[in-house]
Amino acid sequence: MKKHTLSALVENKFGVLARVAGMLSGRGFNIETLNVGPTHDPQLSRITATVVADEAALDRCVRALGKLVSVISVQDFTTVDYVARELVMVKIQSTKETRSEIIEVADIFRAKIIDVAHTSLVVEFTGNDRKIAAFLNIIEPYGILEVARTGQVALTRGH
Amino acid sequence: MVFFSTAPSFFMLADNNTSTYSNIMAKPKTDVRKPDENAAASPEKTAFMRGADVVVRTLELLGVDTVFAYPGGALLEISQALTRTKKIRTILPRHEQGGGFMAQGYARATGRPGVCMATSGPGATNLVTPIADAFMDSIPLVAITGQVFQQLIGKNAFQEADFFGITLPIVKHSFLVLKPEDLPSTLFKAFKIATTGRPGPVVVDIPKDVQQAYFVPEFPESLDAVDVPSLTPPPVPDDAVLSEILDTISKAKSPVLYVGGGVISSGATAALREFARLTGIPVASTLMGLGAFPPDSPQSLYWFGMHGTVAGNWAVYHSDLLIAVGARFDDRITGAIETFAPKARIVHIDIDRSEHHKNVRVHVPVEADAKVALERLCRLAQKSGFQKPDLTEWMGTIAGWKRQHPFPFTYNSEKTPHILPQQAVEILNEETKGGAIISTGVGQHQMWTPQFYHFKEPRTFISSMGAGTMGFGLPAAIGAKVARPESLVIDIDGDGSFLMNIQELACMAVEKIPVKILLLNNQHLGMVMQWEDRFYEGVRGQTILGDPKNIGSPDNVGGLYPDFVKIASGFGIAGRRVLRREELREAIREMIAHPGPYLLDVVVPNGEHVLPFIPQRRSALGILTE
Structure with missing residues (x-):
């Protein structure tokens, strides 16, 4: 299926x-x-x-x-033929030591840091499901605290 | 559901600074604008009207002459408004389900939308079955329900149920009216949706504060004046496609027309008969389509499907061209889908494109109204010098099947001295010359009815087909009789089905609606019993309706339970029990001649099976005839 x-x-x-x-x-x-x-x-x-x-x-x-x-x-x-995107927010556990590492990974995925606290970060990024899965996989060892996703939005290409 | 709490009056005074209607509503006692006695009848006299009167006035404008309404706390305002109209007859069923099926009987007998009403909560939920039933058989039904005050919605108020939510999957559309000004346009939309394209049920849920509000209503001029964006008219079929269909017909060796309820709901009976005449194609009907084609025509295969004719089922199976019109390839028609009309090129004319390829992949789907398509096919055939196919051989084969297996149906009366249910229907057919409107419950009697009563005109066989709702027959007959008082209306019922809405005897008696009931009383749930006999070694799983240790029958009159004639008498309805074959015809005559409602309790032996019978998921070739 x-x-x-x-x-x-x-x-x-x-x-x-x-x-x-x-x-x-x-x-x-x-x-x-x-x-x-x-x-x-x-x-x-x-x-x-x-x-x-x-x-x-x-x-x-x-x-x-x-x-x-x-x-x-x-x-x-x-x-x-269509284009589809989804916006995801991830709250990731962070320490002084891991914060810069996480930011580096986020950069690679063109994700944005939208909130920083002493023990966590909130990262926002858009992509298709494959990119989302890849990012979540990479970030997983740091400790994912919460995830919120918009669900896919899509439009056909062209006219 | 007449009970109502004292909560409403409290909430009329509750905080309502957000709504102007609530403000008006909050002080009804001091308001000088008392409801006009004639408000419903003549809105022109007064600019302001009460919401409930607006509902009734809108129904009048929509041409409604009868509503089937059971009152209650949240419907009170509308019930009161109904007392102020002279144009609408309000009939009180004795159960909301009965009211729903009366409205259906009205709609099925006329094609006009039937209107039923119930109060909130349990009153409304009792309408769920008639609504689901109307959805299955594409019947235009408008169900208007009272809802609790808007301020109470979602608070588990007394008699509150989310009826809009409950009915979502079983309606064509539904409305919860939140603003009083929306009442006229919403009701117009409801009627437009119920009757446009493929008909279906529409729910209009109206909170009590909306019924009580005073405002200046604006009534739409006509159904055309209200816009329902997605309710586009069905496409006019492409002449090129239709011409191609005519070409295929010319070349066909064994074509069959397969006609369903869509032919009746689109009013295509005349067009169908003309098309059949022009092409010579034999016609097999579904139960929903019965009456569209004359049963005594040599082209008639009558009805096919699980309990239909052998010739009809075999003709469809062996067809090389099957033209389905307004039908939906239901499992009771197709049997095992893989072996349905395996050699046929299938053309499917239907107004609802979601029916195309739903159950059977078809070769030529045509999205069109049945009447429009058939009339256009006739015109093209006449214009283009259509070559009528030579069907001599095919009709010969069919005639052979008809001879080989009694056509349309038969039964063996030798094996018992008692009245067989088939015989009772057969005699009724003879005595009424097949001209009555017949409703049924669900089960064996529902199949024997069309087998032995030969329906000649559309809208004369009124039965719950898709949903198969027991208890349908009595209230549906009442609705049909109200709609067509000049016709003889008879409910052929089984003892199981009859008991399910037996309270409507009171409605018949009090409202003086002279419906006849021919009860085929075998003391069992006959159809389930038949399946038990065939597939479950005759083990009776709650299918005996009386005392299992003393089962009533023509040979055991003492065991007959309940005493239906006595029950009828309690409701003030004349009745008679017949046990002997010799009495039957005379008793049926008495029933027909009786001026008022009448119950004829025909005691028949149990154990009779409906034949032919294509067991579930078998092909037409596996049809059982004994």
């Missing part, structure tokens, strides 16, 4: 996320990441979800999502 990125343009109203998420969960798909936010048109929001699912079952689900009255359009990006 492959990972799919679904992108839905929906009405910016209460209950719409529940309808979309319910359609996925009712079919037993685990939503791996989920992002919702308004678009340049305040009436509309974009929902981006990544799910690992059987191709045919997901196709049925996408068609069913397209049928929802609150969904303007929906697409499985897997079949098209």
Whole structure:
């Protein structure tokens, strides 16, 4: 089973996320990441979800999502050319000794330090899942205290 | 669910500095704008209206003539407003589920949306089954529910349930109305959504403060005036695609038309009959599609699927071209999916593109309204000099199947001196000339009904198909009779199903709705019993409805339980029990002739199986005929 990125343009109203998420969960798909936010048109929001699912079952689900009255359009990006990013914040345990090392690693990943305390750092960076996994893997020995991720956002390339 | 607490009056006085409606609401006793007696009937007289009256007035504008409403604390305002309208008949079911199925019966018999109402919490949750049922069978249903005051939502208030949340997966759409001004446009949208494209149920949940608010409503001019962005009209089918379909038909050796409920809901009956005439293709229907094509036509294969005709099932199996119209390849139709119409090129005309390839990969999906597509196919065929295929051989083969296996259906009355359920339906068909509107419960009787009652016109067979909800028959018959009072409406029911909404006998009696009930009483859950007999060595797992040690039957009258005629009598409804074959026809005549509601309790032996029978996940070739 492959990972799919679904992108839905929906009405910016209460209950719409529940309808979309319910359609996925009712079919037993685990939503791996989920992002919702308004678009340049305040009436509309974009929902981006990544799910690992059987191709045919997901196709049925996408068609069913397209049928929802609150969904303007929906697409499985897997079949098209698209760009995707995710923003991650990681709180990492640090000491006087390890702080500079962590900063060095963060630099390599073009991550930013957005908070420094005596015993921890908060690092922010964006990337695709592979880059995120690589960074978390490298930073792991220092001690990851907390992670927060936005979930993937994506758009098709070109017009 | 009539109980309500004293909390509402307290909350009317609670802090409400955020909402102008609440401010008005907070001092209803001192407000000079008393609700106008005629508010619902003539809004022009007064600019300000109470939310509940706005609901009723909007329903009037939408052409609603009947609502099925069970009152309660959070619906009180609307129930009161309903007493002030002269245009809408309010019928009191004796259970909200009954009200939901009455609204469905109304909708199925007419095509117009059925409207049911219930209060918050348990009143609303009792509507869940009729809503899910309407969703499965694509029935336009508008369920209006009272909700607790907005200030109480989320606080586990008395009779609070998140009905918007509960119904999310079983509605076409739903609304929770938070602003009183939104009431008219929301209800217009609800009706538009319920009836546009593929029909379905819509929930409108209205908090009590919204019902109580005074404001100046703005009523939309028409359904066209309200905009539902994603509710785009279905595409007009491409002539090139349709012409290609006609070409395929010309070349086909063994084509079959497979027609479903979409033909009926789009009003495509005439177009279907014309298309069948032009092409000569035999027509096999689903249960939802029965009535769309005349059963006595030589082209009729009647109905196919799990308990359908042998000829219908074999024709679909051996077809080289299968044209599905307004049907969804349900598992009760296809049997094992891998062996469904294995040699056929499949064309699928459906208004809902999510149905294409859902259960069966089709070769030519056509996203279109059934009526539009069929009419266009007819016109193209007439215009382009369509070559009607030579189906002599194919029709010959089908005629052979019809001879080989009694068509449409038969039963063996020799084996018992008692009334067989099939016979009761057959005699009813004869006595009413197949012209009544028939509703059913769910189970064996539901299958025997279309087997032996031959439906000639759409919207005359009213049954819970997709959801298979027991208890459907009685309330649905009431709704159908209210909608079409000139028609004879009969609920053919089983004793198990009948008990599930038996309280609606009170509704029939009090509202004087002369529905007839033909009860096929075998003292068992017959369909489950049939599966027990076939697949579980006859072990009875809670399928005996009376005393298992003294099972009632035509041979053991003392064991019959309960006494349905006595129950009917308690509700003020005439009834009679028949045990003997010789009495049956005369008893059915008496039932039909009786001016009011009537229960005919036909005691039949248990152990009869519905045949033919394609066991689950088998191919049509594995059809059992004995």
